Ligand code: FES
């Protein structure tokens with residue numbers, strides 16, 4: 001990548017533009033893999049997915065298959081899911097419980113700490129010289145959790161997860177730490193592949209309530225959502241550190257029709273015990289939280305309807321890039337452990353009806369995101385000199401919306417969710433990461 005091209009991107013981002021060629025450019029994709037996915041914190045799963053010693057799940061961190069398991073003393077360990085003999089995938093299942101993992105190729109086996117403990121025909125074929133302790137599974141360099149959310153990083157020198165999440169922790173505490181016992185994942189994460197670029201899918205959740213009224217028009221027509229064209233704009237869009245962001249969506253009155261997102265009153269004393277005054281203020285008024293942790297973890301906490309009732313649910317999703325124009329979507333459904341089983345069941349149905357592979361709202365987004373990729377592949381959109389004014393528009397709220405000093409949560413809060421502040425901050429952080437060591441300096445704008 002030429003320095004002038006990075007410079008051009010920088011100038012465009014500063015003006016609220018994003019060069020269209022850079023969305024799915026293969027060279028940019030390589031830079032992203034190395035400097036973003038190779039260095040930041042990537043979401044792996046939730047602690048409730050690993051219930052007892054021996055529990056394991058298999059996941060992906062960018063292109064690396066990962067085996068996550070709970071050791072004998074309850075520690076969560078993450079390894080490259082690749083046998084140290086010839087490198088085939090060691091564990092081929094999605095989840096389960098085992099004391100040892102035995103490789104399907106030549107039968108080497110590993111314990112819950114990743115140590116190589118068994119070799120077929122052992123010393124007879126390897127002699128005494130080969131030291132088994134040197135051939136254990138290769139650990140992911142950093143694994144840390146916050147509120148049960150497990151993340152990994154390939155970079156041994158990455159800042160701590162808590163520092164990386166920064167101001168987002170305050171909002172995670174509301175969504176994940178409000179009730180006693182925390183959250184639990186129900187079922188397995190759903191996953192499927194879509195034609196889309198990971199930056200666009202992340203932006204769609206973290207930074208773009210503006211699409212809701214048009215893209216999800218059918219939900220309005222089915223009377224699942226209000227007809228007011230501004231309905232997803234009410235509330236605050238909050239720019240957080242390190243490219244993270246959240247939309248705290250309320251209603252025209254600044255309040256929600258259902259306090260605490262319609263959660264049963266029996267849960268309220270718990271919320272009031274576990275959250276502080278400012279968090280309760282935000283939580284009591286919010287209808288939807290929708291946001292993201294840079295680079296590719298998104299979340300939505302909403303009230304979805306099924307069979308005439310509405311129930312809160314929380315979903316987390318990873319947009320795993322598997323090429324410049326392809327994403328593997330992973331979606332986790334989470335719910336408060338302390339809720340009655342009947343509520344959980346109804347909430348899960350509401351989630352399945354709207355999101356997930358068969359959800360009505362899901363498909364609306366996917367169509368548009370696939371078409372961005374399709375429309376960005378021709379001569380005009382690909383032109384690196386921008387001769388055709390081939391830039392995307394991120395001008396919303398650029399110079400006429402001031403932050404709301406009275407918003408009780410951390411971050412820079414703008415008094416509307418129809419603004420591109422979070423998108424521009426994502427672009428700025430993205431650029432900062434991909435230009436590290438490139439000679440292009442990224443300043444404030
Ligand atoms: S590749 Fe695993 S034992 Fe040979």
Ligand SMILES: [Fe+2]
Pocket residue numbers: 204211212215216361365
């Ligand atoms: Fe959407």
